[in-house]
Amino acid sequence: MSALDIAPQAGRVPSLAVRARDVLVSEWTKVRSVRSSYWILLIAAVTAIGGSVIVAIATASSGHSPMDPLASIFLAWLEYPVLAVGILGVLAFTSEYSTGQIRTTLAAVPQRRAVLAAKAAAVGLLTLCFGELLAFISFFLSEAILSGHHRGLSLTHPGVVGAVLAAGFTLFAIAIVGLSLGAIVRHTAGAVAALPAVIYLPLVLLSLPAPWNDMIGRFTLLIASSQIVSLHPKVGLLSPSFSMLVVAAWPTVSLLIAALLIARRDV
Amino acid sequence: MIEVADLHKCYGSVTALGGLTFEVKPGRVTGFLGPNGAGKTTTMRIILGLDAPTSGTALVRGRHYQEMIRPLHEVGSLLDANAVHLGRSGWFHLLSIAQSNGIGRHRVREVLELTGIEEVAQRRVKGFSLGMRQRLGIAAALLGDPQILIFDEPTNGLDPEGIHWIRELFKSLASKGRTVFVSSHLMSEMALTADHLIIIGRGRLLADTPTEQFVESSSRGDVFVRSPMAADLASLLERSGATVQAEGDDALAVTGMEAPAIADLASEHRIAVHELATRHASLEQAYLDLTGESVEYHAGARPAAEDR
Numbered sequence: 001m002s003a004l005d006i007a008p009q010a011g012r013v014p015s016l017a018v019r020a021r022d023v024l025v026s027e028w029t030k031v032r033s034v035r036s037s038y039w040i041l042l043i044a045a046v047t048a049i050g051g052s053v054i055v056a057i058a059t060a061s062s063g064h065s066p067m068d069p070l071a072s073i074f075l076a077w078l079e080y081p082v083l084a085v086g087i088l089g090v091l092a093f094t095s096e097y098s099t100g101q102i103r104t105t106l107a108a109v110p111q112r113r114a115v116l117a118a119k120a121a122a123v124g125l126l127t128l129c130f131g132e133l134l135a136f137i138s139f140f141l142s143e144a145i146l147s148g149h150h151r152g153l154s155l156t157h158p159g160v161v162g163a164v165l166a167a168g169f170t171l172f173a174i175a176i177v178g179l180s181l182g183a184i185v186r187h188t189a190g191a192v193a194a195l196p197a198v199i200y201l202p203l204v205l206l207s208l209p210a211p212w213n214d215m216i217g218r219f220t221l222l223i224a225s226s227q228i229v230s231l232h233p234k235v236g237l238l239s240p241s242f243s244m245l246v247v248a249a250w251p252t253v254s255l256l257i258a259a260l261l262i263a264r265r266d267v
Numbered sequence: 268m269i270e271v272a273d274l275h276k277c278y279g280s281v282t283a284l285g286g287l288t289f290e291v292k293p294g295r296v297t298g299f300l301g302p303n304g305a306g307k308t309t310t311m312r313i314i315l316g317l318d319a320p321t322s323g324t325a326l327v328r329g330r331h332y333q334e335m336i337r338p339l340h341e342v343g344s345l346l347d348a349n350a351v352h353l354g355r356s357g358w359f360h361l362l363s364i365a366q367s368n369g370i371g372r373h374r375v376r377e378v379l380e381l382t383g384i385e386e387v388a389q390r391r392v393k394g395f396s397l398g399m400r401q402r403l404g405i406a407a408a409l410l411g412d413p414q415i416l417i418f419d420e421p422t423n424g425l426d427p428e429g430i431h432w433i434r435e436l437f438k439s440l441a442s443k444g445r446t447v448f449v450s451s452h453l454m455s456e457m458a459l460t461a462d463h464l465i466i467i468g469r470g471r472l473l474a475d476t477p478t479e480q481f482v483e484s485s486s487r488g489d490v491f492v493r494s495p496m497a498a499d500l501a502s503l504l505e506r507s508g509a510t511v512q513a514e515g516d517d518a519l520a521v522t523g524m525e526a527p528a529i530a531d532l533a534s535e536h537r538i539a540v541h542e543l544a545t546r547h548a549s550l551e552q553a554y555l556d557l558t559g560e561s562v563e564y565h566a567g568a569r570p571a572a573e574d575r
Contacts (some may be wrong), residue, residue, distance in 0.1 A: 104364065173419070264319075
């Protein structure tokens, strides 16, 4: 039996670390005990790996090399898989708000920001591990297809490992943005509608006249993400390290807004 | 012990609670009664720290709920049995709640057994009947073996057997010294379950009384007498020891004297009696009279108030 099976003695307040772990374990139980989590991850995996493989086959059969052999692997990622993990994040909160379960959750843990943190940690750990796993699978499958045509890249090539890791990190970042949106909007439909607006806003910004398109565009999630998964980052945008900061800033800022709101609203 | 003091809650210009003050004491079942929209659920949400009051305080064992650490060991609650993620099994629903408060799996099994739903626990809540969901919610409330229990309309959707079970559960919890606070909009239900009644209407306290006392004072009947010489009859009756209340110019409500005695007395003094009827007040009627003014939505045009 694990330590979890021993109820704390009355009158003894458990340490913050123990309480934090217990709330995290509770949220992890919630994520793994609904089928929707598995469906979403399955769809994300199929579209991410499938997309990479299709691009690799197309590249291999065409006569010329892609402009950026690394970015092309993760081209499909920024289209569908990001939406799927974003929705996984959204549902972590909206499934509780739409059913009223949130009141049971907050009656059990009245420290609302602890609940937000635990949910973010549970969804974050899951999507980070999942994202990295998918990133390496996509990379190796693509390279296996391309190396037969002598256009492959090695993991030892400078910048490659970082870019592959960054691709996995992107899924994590968007899942947390989705989770925060869920906590802020509190309705599944509303938050799911808002999610692509946050992710795909750059497509509209690209049509702004230069230099505004890049000036604003480089701070958006999608363009910053594409910078960090590229072997040859575009000039005129932020460097990969700064772009990494931008990608990390999105979940951080959205979580802070959610933390501000969750403590003051009635549920 | 729950202490609610001068609780106000406004939603924009709508006042849900207008200064509510009461205490819920341990060792008895306290019924929280009021018509729909009276503010019962709002009050319970504020007690549980889910809603913030506009002003006033609600303390549980002397503290604000939000300040409690692992509150399930002290307070168990069920606000809405349908407020459950439908895609999760009963087992995982309870397990996730238990884990958040450091409660072990053996206790989850215990409460499943206690509420009689261990057989369906592996099924998703989607397939649960309302009665099973109520039991699941009660199981969750009992997880931490708490001193204080708060239930919002727990008998909704239960069959007679389930209602009986819940009534016995509340009574046994109260007999062990626990604080049991149960809301309902049915007087008949609470008369059987509660030891003490807190009745509210439109966010205000209407009564805070032992159930026995409320039942006694409200189920006593009276005799209705209509007479053209009502005033003379009234003083005559009072001299004979009855209690008389005027109902309009020519009618009296008499208590403390039976109808035949009143008739005899009137004929003895040659006082004409046009109408004489024994009226039996019911508990439900007393409750309706009390809350009648405060009901939010009437069916038709205010029936009870204008017919009299």
